[in-house]
Amino acid sequence: MENIEEHKIGKKLNEGKTKEVYELLGCPGQVLIKSKDQITAGNAARKDQMVGKAAISTKTTVSVFRLLQDAGIKTAFEKQCGETAFVAANCHMIPIEWVCRRVATGSFLKRNPGVKEGFKFFPPKMEMFFKDDANNDPQWSKEQVIEAHFNCGGLQIERCEVDIMNRTTLAVFEILEKAWATQDCTLVDMKVEFGVCASTKEILLADVIDNDSWRLWPLGDRSLQKDKQVYRDLKEVTPEAMQVVKRNFEWVAERVQNLLVTKSSKRVVVIMGSSSDLGHGQKIKQACANYGIPCELRISSAHKGTDETLKIKAEYEGDGVHTVFVAVAGRSNGLGPVLSGNTTCPVINCPPISADWGAEDIWSSLRMPSGLGCSTVLFPEAAALFAAQIFGQFDHLVWAKLRANILKNWISLKQADKQLRNM
Structure with missing residues (x-):
């Protein structure tokens, strides 16, 4: 002061x-x-x-x-x-x-x-x-x-x-x-x-x-x-x-x-299938920061190391911190379904879609076995936004950022429309 x-x-x-x-x-x-x-x-x-x-x-x-x-x-x-x-x-x-x-x-x-x-x-x-x-x-x-x-x-x-x-x-x-x-x-x-x-x-x-x-x-x-x-x-x-x-x-x-x-504790844990997904994971972490949400990055393959994936998952359960997992896995995405089938925490699929096989790979994130509830988004910013919407249900500071963002988007469109009409 x-x-x-x-x-x-x-x-x-x-x-x-x-x-x-x-x-x-x-x-x-x-x-x-x-x-x-x-x-x-x-x-x-x-x-x-x-x-x-x-x-x-x-x-x-x-x-x-x-x-x-x-x-x-x-x-x-x-x-x-x-x-x-x-x-x-x-x-x-x-x-x-x-x-x-x-x-x-x-x-x-x-x-x-x-x-x-x-x-x-x-x-x-x-x-x-x-x-x-x-x-x-x-x-x-x-x-x-x-x-x-x-x-x-x-x-x-x-x-x-x-x-x-x-x-x-x-x-x-x-x-x-x-x-x-x-x-x-x-x-x-x-x-x-x-x-x-x-x-x-x-x-x-x-x-x-x-x-x-x-x-x-x-x-x-x-x-x-x-x-x-x-x-x-x-x-x-x-x-x-x-x-x-x-x-x-x-x-x-x-x-x-x-x-x-806020008295509520929260975090997003991004688990990536391989180190090649790190760039995608970093974008999610950066987007989470915009909402004041801590984010951790981990690497584990549900196909090649299922037991290790479940151990990492267990590290974030039981400490009272509200957690959202984001699964980043291309090709055949087994990571999201494995996480979803073994935790009560929300799981978001955010696969790094490649230009060559994207249309085929996406189905492994969309078609879940029965009893699983993963959501799927394609862009890192959308994964962070989805997580923020989950946390915003009990954290008024996150909710405030979401509400202000809705206003910002609306004003931007309103002003763009005015500019267009005045041309």
Whole structure:
């Protein structure tokens, strides 16, 4: 963590209810976002000082952005700077709040009479609100956002950009929802904002994501809520009540640290039929690294050394580490079937198909004897992806990378289509 004193702070660029944005001299394209000890509700109709809130909010925001960045979500966050500030890419903010809801509560119930609190949305419900304090941030439709013709930092916000922000909001919500579930907490809803990076002109998740940004119910119980709603619900603001609010914020800031780690252990073990398959195996290992999955390479032939293959297999059973075996064997693939018939671990065939006999060899991986359940993929990247999907069922960090990758692929296609239409 750097200290604020290490930076030359320039003029104040912007100030909101809970933060200030400063120019960073000598750091073109970057700004300093400094949190304040102020807590507000109802567009600042209620506001109070909560000593220590700036540090608590910064701790929460930094952890959330690190989680999202590690997953592969593009954000404006750069690095923490002292206890109450962080450095971010300078962004021209898009004046829309994106809200994603899993559970109906709060203002949604007021705007949709007849819907009971606790109604769950599948998929999550997306809403947009135009940032206009004077008019209490009115709800906008997607069409209104498109027709507003915002130009932020030289980027025209059109249908493509609106769709990208919509999809990104959903991905961010689902990643954080999955992460909070590991702490037995329900992420009820959340709001995010986006900006256009001044230097790259790309849309980035920006602003802050802290305990003001969501509703969080431990054990799915509203009465245990730990978010800012506790402050909103106060009939009278007393020192004792503010201490309760502060303890809730501290609880979240501590728990959010747990979202950055996983307790589950995992590995992929690639067993190759011969040393000639090493190049293929190395590609699988490299692809596994993209998902944060440890990978080991071994060599054994199920035909020439069946007993040794089973000994190697046994080395990875019984130590409590979740294991996926990948069998890399060309010609007649006996390796995958032998492994599958003698372990409860998932087995993936990924044969290194040759140009000469590939069409014939592949059948030895596809036609399994009855009672065996090997899957078969042809590309090393696909083997790593399949393994990641298995681990992602119980490891939220792997799942987050998978979810972010789905978003990345979708955005890439969306932007390519826009480019084509503009030619």
